[in-house]
Amino acid sequence: MELGVWPESPSFHDDELGPIPAKWKGICQNGEDATFHCNRKLIGARYFNKGYAAAVGSLNSTLNSPRDNEGHGTHTLSTAGGNFVAGASVFGFGNGTAKGGSPKARVAAYKVCWPPVDGNECFDSDILAAFDMAIHDGVDVLSVSLGGDPITYFNDSVAIGSFHAVKHGITVICSAGNSGPAPGSVSNVAPWQITVGASTMDRQFxxxxxxxxxxxxxxxxxxxxxxxxxxxxxxxxxxxxxxxxxxxxxxxxxxxxxxxxxxxxxxxxxxxxxxxxxxxxxxxxxxxxxxxxxxxxxxxxxxxxxxxxxxxxxxxxxxxxxxxxxxxxxxxxxxxxxxxxxxTQLDTKPAPFMAAFSSKGPNTVTPELLKPDITAPGVSIIAAYTEAQGPTNQPFDTRRVLFNSESGTSMSCPHVAGIVGLLRTLHPDWSPAAIKSAIMTSARSRDNAHEPVTNASYVKATAFSYGAGHIRPNRAMDPGLVYDLTYQDYLRFLCAQGYNESEIQVFTESPFKCPKPMSLVDLNYPSITVPNLKGSVTVTRTVKNVGEPATYNARIYSPPGLTVKVLPETLNFTKVGQEMTFKLTIEARKKGAAQDYVFGRLIWSDGKHYVRSPIVVKASS
Missing domain, CATH: 3.50.30.30 (Glucose Oxidase; domain 1)
Known part of the structure; x- marks a missing residue:
């Protein structure tokens, strides 16, 4: 499994990981736009600053480097793929063995953000150049802890870059943003991205x-x-x-x-x-x-x-x-x-609960798509840190640490990336959409006190905060069923958004003629969202069996004021890879239908697997 680049040298052989795959040949190089550190730690790094230079003019030579002078990149990359390090702590607090989600992974860093100029620090051209290089380098997973306000997909560099990455089989994980608890603040909302909110863990100081x-x-x-x-x-x-x-x-x-x-x-x-x-x-x-x-x-x-x-x-x-x-x-x-x-105190309760800063739905670009998709630990996360900055990341701080505690959806994003790396190792044939589905449908919306997950005010949170729920890596290994999607499905989604041929060409690189129109609510997504229910609607989904032959029965928790029925109620899978389609009909009751969003859940279960999908509905007035 490659989280990033495995540099090549003719005589290189790693005792733990075995021979270097042929696809990495020639990666280790120095060029005008790239600097690589090729060594036994299997770490690659590139920088992209031409867009930044075009805005600010001539750059100091120190900026022509992928070195992390701020700490953000070191912290997030070590969370995703850091190796085992004993005795890691922040001033002795939280002392223990640190490791990333995919320890011993081959990792690469792509630096695209620089000292702010006029409020901008990550330029679109640099972001897109980094995506292109990551695709060229052959990475398997991209952890993207950056973003801005939610905007249309054809104007969103992260959405465009991640689309092309997913087209090449790369799973892209993105931060939901730190603009919570305001509703509609979630960013990185494209369906081909895994969008991650931030919640607490059961360790406190x-x-x-x-x-x-x-x-x-x-x-x-x-x-x-x-x-x-x-x-x-x-x-x-x-x-x-x-x-x-x-x-x-x-x-x-x-x-x-x-x-x-x-x-x-x-x-x-x-x-x-x-x-x-x-x-x-x-x-x-x-x-x-x-x-x-x-x-x-x-x-x-x-x-x-x-x-x-x-x-x-x-x-x-x-x-x-x-x-x-x-x-x-x-x-x-x-x-x-x-x-x-x-x-340092462990096993605290309740945990997790949602961070107040974590950006929330509904999705303001495509209301028919629930975002965020998942939540993961993002508060007081201890991970590696640059020694170019003090732990407060402020100019006055002359202290230096090897590990630091940071908070944000930037920190929760690489938790999911590390888990995706493990899933890629276990299931190399799964598509990015299948991996996303496994993570979402196996998530949990209860805390360690067996109560519903709350927000920072201890009020019951909703799917607009946590998406499908809090991530559970072990359950994601064996989800039973997955909701899969292809590159063509995403193009049809863009057509359903009403994008014209030139706008869609930003994603396809070649002309694409939209087929028969599809309903956005019918995108084969692991969650079900109907933002404007008028009377009733029937939603279509297809699930693929990735486990043993089994019979799955449906269980529905209808949102308040609504009636939800599924047909068929039983799905009998006789082989791995078999797909079956079902229809979910949602109807507003004549009396008692809420005028705001309400939340429910669909669960398919064979007694061993529980394939959970949030149902999010707002009835029209």
């Missing part, structure tokens, strides 16, 4: 805020520095130590230049989450002479706690606890507190 009134609030942190155990310090709302020329609002957020050192010195500041970076708030507090920081979530962040490597003793607490701390400060003449040193 608790750090407690202890108040002078004996109340204790659990937060999280990866602060390297510790307070004197049990020693209390004055604690204040950051807006009360604002600089003379600063607004109370900005000071409450601990923005640069808003805090008065004469007022803040020796105190613990309570900074409100929002606007500027969480770690920047800690830095501003430290610059003002504060001895510690309590980072209080705003209402949008809810219970989402992210463990950051702050530069001073700090703890991030949830919204409810933040309100209690503010109340204590306001009601006490001399409020005091201290912050405990963080620890």
């Amino acid at each position: 608790p750090s407690y805020v202890v108040l002078g009134n004996n109340k204790t609030f659990r937060g999280e942190s990866l602060s390297q520095k510790a307070m004197t155990k049990g020693k209390f310090y004055p604690i204040v709302d950051a807006k009360t130590v604002k600089a003379a020329n600063a607004s109370s609002k900005d000071a409450a957020l601990c923005k640069p230049g808003t805090l008065d050192p004469k007022k803040a010195k020796g105190k613990i500041l309570v900074c409100l989450r929002g606007d500027n970076a969480r770690v920047d708030k800690g830095q501003q507090s430290a610059l003002a002479g504060a001895v510690g920081m309590v980072l209080a979530n705003n209402d949008l962040s809810g219970n989402e706690i992210i463990a950051d490597p702050h530069v001073l003793p700090a703890s991030q607490i949830n919204y409810t606890n933040g309100l209690a701390v503010y109340d204590y400060i306001a009601s006490t003449r001399s409020p005091v507190a201290y912050i405990t040193y963080p620890t």
Whole structure:
């Protein structure tokens, strides 16, 4: 299995992986647009900056390199394919053996993002050039932790590039975006992409805020520095130590230049989450002479706690606890507190729940297509990091680490990529669509307390947050049935979108005549979405048996206010590879049909396999 490039040299032979495949011959090279590091670690790297150079002009020679000076690429690639490394930790926290999803994979990095210019850092021409090179290099899996606002497919470089990759049998995994919890914020929404949301895991780094009134609030942190155990310090709302020329609002957020050192010195500041970076708030507090920081979530962040490597003793607490701390400060003449040193805790509950930042559906480009497809761990993920940056990724941080904790859908995306790499090894004959189906239909929408997955406010989440659910790699190995799709199916999908011949040619590279029109709801996708139900609709799907001969029976959990029926109710498969078609009829009840989206589920089961498909419907008014 190749996650990326396996460099070739005439005498190269790896004892663990065996002889190098012939397809890698000649890959190791130096050229105008590529730099490769060919060694026994089997790591390749290329850079693409011609589009960037066209926008900014002559480039510093240091930018003609695939070296990761920011940390994002190192972190994500090691998550997808990093080898086993004992003793990995962030300042001793989370200590253990690190590994990527596909350890010992042959990996390649394609650098397309550069220092921002006019708000742009990843240019379309560079992204497309990287996709072309990855296809040329013969990779099997592409992990794409980048994207922008959702736009039409023929204007979306990631959608175009990933289409061509999938056409060549490459599975492409993309981040859903970090614009949550706003509805309709999900990006990378093409059906040929696996779009990944971010959720928590059952590992936390608790750090407690202890108040002078004996109340204790659990937060999280990866602060390297510790307070004197049990020693209390004055604690204040950051807006009360604002600089003379600063607004109370900005000071409450601990923005640069808003805090008065004469007022803040020796105190613990309570900074409100929002606007500027969480770690920047800690830095501003430290610059003002504060001895510690309590980072209080705003209402949008809810219970989402992210463990950051702050530069001073700090703890991030949830919204409810933040309100209690503010109340204590306001009601006490001399409020005091201290912050405990963080620890590592495993097997926490509930987990997972959805990250507040994770972008949500509905899909604003094609409402008939549920996005995101899946969710995976994306909060406080420990992975390898560049030593060109400090762990806060801020200019002021002179510390250096080999591993760092990062959060975002950029972090959840390579989790899925690593799993896809393993599936490619186990099932080399599966198409990208079959792999996606296996991942989606085997997912779970309950947490480790056996309760429905919630959002960051502990309110029951929906498929618009997690897609088909939280990924389960072992179940994806043997899904029983898959919903498959071909290159031609995706072209028909583009035709159904109403794209004209010149727009479709962006994907085909040659003229393509649209066949008989298809309904978008009939795309053979592992989820079923009807955004504008008028009376009733019948949806067609085809499933392929990838397991032993078996008989599958349908079980339906109808969305509220709707009646759902499937025909036939039983599918009898007598051989591997056999395909069978069924029809699902969804009807709005005359009374009680909701005017907003409602959610249900279809499950095909033979008693061993459970092939789950979300049903998402909005009845028209």
